Amino acid sequence: xxxxxxxxxxxxxxxxxxxxxxxxxxxxxxxxxxxxxxxxxxxxxxxxxxxxxxxxxxxxxxxxxxxxxxxxxxxxxxxxxxxxxxxxxxxxxxxxxxxxxxxxxxxxxxxxxxxxxxxxxxxxxxxxxxxxxxxxxxxxxxxxxxxxxxxxxxxxxxxxxxxxxxxxxxxxxxxxxxxxxxxxxxxxxxxxxxxxxxxxxxxxxxxxxxxxxxxxxxxxxxxxxxxxxxxxxxxxxxxxxxxxxxxxxxxxxxxxxxxxxxxxxxxxxxxxxxxxxxxxxxxxxxxxxxxxxxxxxxxxxxxxxxxxxxxxxxxxxxxxxxxxxxxxxxxxxxxxxxxxxxxxxxxxxxxxxxxxxxxxxxxxxxxxxxxxxxxxxxxxxxxxxxxxxxxxxxx
Amino acid sequence: xxxxxxxxxxxxxxxxxxxxxxxxxxxxxxxxxxxxxxxxxxxxxxxxxxxxxxxxxxxxxxxxxxxxxxxxxxxxxxxxxxxxxxxxxxxxxxxxxxxxxxxxxxxxxxxxxxxxxxxxxxxxxxxxxxxxxxxxxxxxxxxxxxxxxxxxxxxxxxxxxxxxxxxxxxxxxxxxxxxxxxxxxxxxxxxxxxxxxxxxxxxxxxxxxxxxxxxxxxxxxxxxxxxxxxxxxxx
Numbered sequence: 091x092x093x094x095x096x097x098x099x100x101x102x103x104x105x106x107x108x109x110x111x112x113x114x115x116x117x118x119x120x121x122x123x124x125x126x127x128x129x130x131x132x133x134x135x136x137x138x139x140x141x142x143x144x145x146x147x148x149x150x151x152x153x154x155x156x157x158x159x160x161x162x163x164x165x166x167x168x169x170x171x172x173x174x175x176x177x178x179x180x181x182x183x184x185x186x187x188x189x190x191x192x193x194x195x196x197x198x199x200x201x202x203x204x205x206x207x208x209x210x211x212x213x214x215x216x217x218x219x220x221x222x223x224x225x226x227x228x229x230x231x232x233x234x235x236x237x238x239x240x241x242x243x244x245x246x247x248x249x250x251x252x253x254x255x256x257x258x259x260x261x262x263x264x265x266x267x268x269x270x271x272x273x274x275x276x277x278x279x280x281x282x283x284x285x286x287x288x289x290x291x292x293x294x295x296x297x298x299x300x301x302x303x304x305x306x307x308x309x310x311x312x313x314x315x316x317x318x319x320x321x322x323x324x325x326x327x328x329x330x331x332x333x334x335x336x337x338x339x340x341x342x343x344x345x346x347x348x349x350x351x352x353x354x355x356x357x358x359x360x361x362x363x364x365x366x367x368x369x370x371x372x373x374x375x376x377x378x379x380x381x382x383x384x385x386x387x388x389x390x391x392x393x394x395x396x397x398x399x400x401x402x403x404x405x406x407x408x409x410x411x412x413x414x415x416x417x418x419x420x421x422x423x424x425x426x427x428x429x430x431x432x433x434x435x436x437x438x439x440x441x442x443x444x445x446x447x448x449x450x451x452x453x454x455x456x457x458x459x460x461x462x463x464x465x466x467x468x469x470x471x472x473x474x475x476x477x478x479x480x481x482x483x484x485x
Numbered sequence: 486x487x488x489x490x491x492x493x494x495x496x497x498x499x500x501x502x503x504x505x506x507x508x509x510x511x512x513x514x515x516x517x518x519x520x521x522x523x524x525x526x527x528x529x530x531x532x533x534x535x536x537x538x539x540x541x542x543x544x545x546x547x548x549x550x551x552x553x554x555x556x557x558x559x560x561x562x563x564x565x566x567x568x569x570x571x572x573x574x575x576x577x578x579x580x581x582x583x584x585x586x587x588x589x590x591x592x593x594x595x596x597x598x599x600x601x602x603x604x605x606x607x608x609x610x611x612x613x614x615x616x617x618x619x620x621x622x623x624x625x626x627x628x629x630x631x632x633x634x635x636x637x638x639x640x641x642x643x644x645x646x647x648x649x650x651x652x653x654x655x656x657x658x659x660x661x662x663x664x665x666x667x668x669x670x671x672x673x674x675x676x677x678x679x680x681x682x683x684x685x686x687x688x689x690x691x692x693x694x695x696x697x698x699x700x701x702x703x704x705x706x707x708x709x710x711x712x713x714x715x716x717x718x719x720x
Contacts (some may be wrong), residue, residue: 096612107596346510372595379592382553382604384581386659387575476574 097389101396104376112397116405123409123457124416127450128425131417134446137337144333148181149299149307151327154316160325162293166188171299176310182278182294186287188249194411197249198275201283218243218262227283228255229258231276247276251286258282285372305331349380376470390473391466402458410450416445486531500532500661500692501527501550506559508545508717510525518688518694519545519719529660535696536703537714544665546714547589550694551584552576563661566636581606586655587664593638593646599625600634603653617656628682635715644668648679655686662686664695666704676701 105112126321154163168180184201204223207230221228231241241247247258258278278286289295301310311326318324380390416422508520508535519542528534529549535543535632539644548554549561560567563583570636586592593602603621604613613621625631638646647670655664665684668676676699683693684707699705703711 096608096610099612100608103597103601141500288564297501375592376594379594379607381577381652382588382592383604384577384584385609386577388574389609 092435093389094392097146098396101393101400104393104397105400107372112401116408119405119411119457120441123231123453124412126480127410127413127453128416129265130424130449130453131413131445132422132425135417135444136448138444141333144329147329147332149304149329150299150311150314151329152297152299152318153295154326155323155325155328160296162289162295163297164273165292165294171297171314173312174317175308175314176302176313178235178300180299181300183296184283184289185286185295186283186289188286190247190249191237196274199283199286200275200277201280202277203280204341207277207279214264215262215418216265218260220262220276221279226279226285227257227259228261228278229282230262230264230277232273233271235275236260236263249279249286252288256286258283275451304387316391316405337458340425373469374472381473387470387473394465394469395462397457398462402461403454406454406457410453414443414445494512498528499526500529500531501525501561501564501694502550502562503546503556504560504562506546506549506556508549508554508558518717520549521647522559523717525550525717525719527640527692530687530690532683532693532707532710532714533695533710534551534703534708534715535712536692536698538698541714542717543714544579545717547694548664551586551708553586554582557613564662580658582649583659584661584663585657585659587650587654587662587667593641593650595637595639597638598635599630599638599645599649602638602649603656606653606657621656622653624655625649628652629678644672644675647671647691648675651679651682660690661692662694664693666699667695668697668699669697673701680705680707693715 152163152167153160155161163182165182165267167183170179186199187196189196189198192478206224215230216233218230220230231239231247231248235241241260243260243262245260247260249256249258258276260276264277265417283289284291287295299308299310299314307328307330311328314326315324377390380385380393386391417425494540502525504550505516505522506520506523510519511516512656521542523542523546525546534542535546537543541699545554549556552561552563552571555561555569559569562642563579571579593599594605597605600618600621604617607613607617612647622631622634625634628647628651630645630652633641633645633649641649652665654664664681664683668679671679683695684705687693688708695702702708702715
């Protein structure tokens with residue numbers, strides 16, 4: 091142990107002595123690793139975000155299609171569907187988007203039943219309280235939306251409705267596992283949602299269906315269309331297909347980005363290989379001196395391993411950290427547009443910091459191991475020949 | 486000064502020895518025979534010099550004597566033990582235990598202080614402890630370098646580097662010391678100081694062999710034996 095520590099001390103000194111070169115190599119590594127890790131982190135965060143979002147989605151969602159676009163659906167049709175085997179529950183949902191000129195953005199208005207307001211949402215409230223039954227002017231704001239607007243419990247929110255203004259009291263803030271579910275959401279009573287969105291009684295935005303066996307969603311979807319007797323006029327959205335679409339979209343985009351970065355990584359490793367396989371005269375002479383004053387080949391190799399390990403590990407860890415900060419602190423400007431595309435789903439997607447340690451370890455291994463190997467090979471070649479010959483060769 | 490013929494037999498009094506050694510180097514497309522059929526036995530506690538012009542093979546023979554260079558043919562012994570067939574790590578261990586080297590090109594590592602250089606041989610043993618630092622400072626004082634202990638070696642004069650390199654060889658207290666041109670970079674006063682130090686070490690029981698073409702060393706009356714080399718052979 092003392093030997094290792096003493097050689098580590100020597101390696102630290104050697105790293106400092108060749109500071110300029112080592113710093114340049116570490117910086118290059120950090121840059122390339124930072125880019126690759128940013129793509130992986132951003133993709134992972136988006137996939138996680140959408141996976142959480144899909145988890146909260148009903149097994150099936152039934153929409154009426156009018157002129158090829160989603161329209162309102164009759165609440166009554168839910169009774170026909172709930173009698174189907176495999177259907178566990180049918181819930182007519184009242185929700186929609188409301189454009190708020192002062193925010194220059196859409197807010198998602200979600201209507202909740204008194205039961206949902208009282209129970210289901212209560213454990214998600216992080217600040218304030220839930221709306222009281224019958225208090226139509228009270229609402230819950232998504233924590234992410236509140237953070238963006240600087241909204242606190244007790245503040246009023248003015249919403250434009252049919253040329254008029256409705257002022258709601260934000261009595262509480264709620265948190266959702268997925269930032270998607272709280273980034274632009276206002277939860278109000280169902281009757282207030284109908285008022286704000288102009289949805290008449292007896293109609294709903296869609297029907298959310300839970301199944302007893304979600305694996306049979308595809309079969310049940312066909313039964314639903316037939317039960318409604320409106321094949322071609324209703325659309326049934328399958329949760330699994332939605333998940334698969336997200337997976338393919340982001341997986342494909344991140345794969346493409348990663349492939350585009352691979353040549354940069356390969357070029358850098360090649361450069362490092364070129365730089366390191368040709369040991370400089372000074373380094374070759376140093377190895378000869380160490381051997382001559384009694385260092386064994388394994389001592390020399392350990393020193394070299396520690397030096398290149400310090401450089402490559404330092405550069406790679408810094409790159410991983412920089413990638414993390416770039417994605418989760420700064421929101422990955424530039425890269426985000428490439429991965430999300432140019433369509434804006436809503437005003438702001440707040441990424442939840444999440445690190446995949448396995449992925450980081452794999453990236454660390456993929457960079458550090460070959461890097462150390464490229465430095466050990468020439469050092470070993472210099473260390474196994476007579477020290478005198480090594481020094482002559484270096485002269 | 487005594488000038489004895491080279492002995493070829495190993496004995497209990499032998500510190501270093503070579504028997505019929507050859508060393509060939511490849512120099513481009515041609516082979517160069519740096520040492521050719523040399524036999525030599527160096528007794529303990531003696532001060533010997535290898536004398537000869539540049540290219541005579543002195544440095545190579547010094548390397549073979551110390552186990553730093555493996556001969557192409559023949560046998561080399563340190564403290565009676567043949568080093569030719571030893572594995573690299575055993576040869577290194579033997580060298581670390583028995584032999585100290587001071588090189589012609591000084592071989593101090595730039596970017597490190599003089600004291601760090603002197604302590605460097607101790608690193609594989611776990612680094613320097615307090616008493617090692619004290620010993621290193623004692624060695625630097627002996628060679629008049631204590632006030633330069635923290636100076637980076639590239640800022641030392643040639644003479645200071647030379648004395649520093651010798652001080653480093655002594656940190657492991659080797660019973661055998663091999664020196665390549667130890668007075669080459671020194672002025673008269675410093676060269677005399679080095680010769681004094683070498684003679685003193687011999688008197689303390691150290692076996693010393695120095696390769697030189699400096700008459701200030703080779704013709705000093707305290708030298709036990711001067712061995713002349715030319716074209717890779719002992720004359």
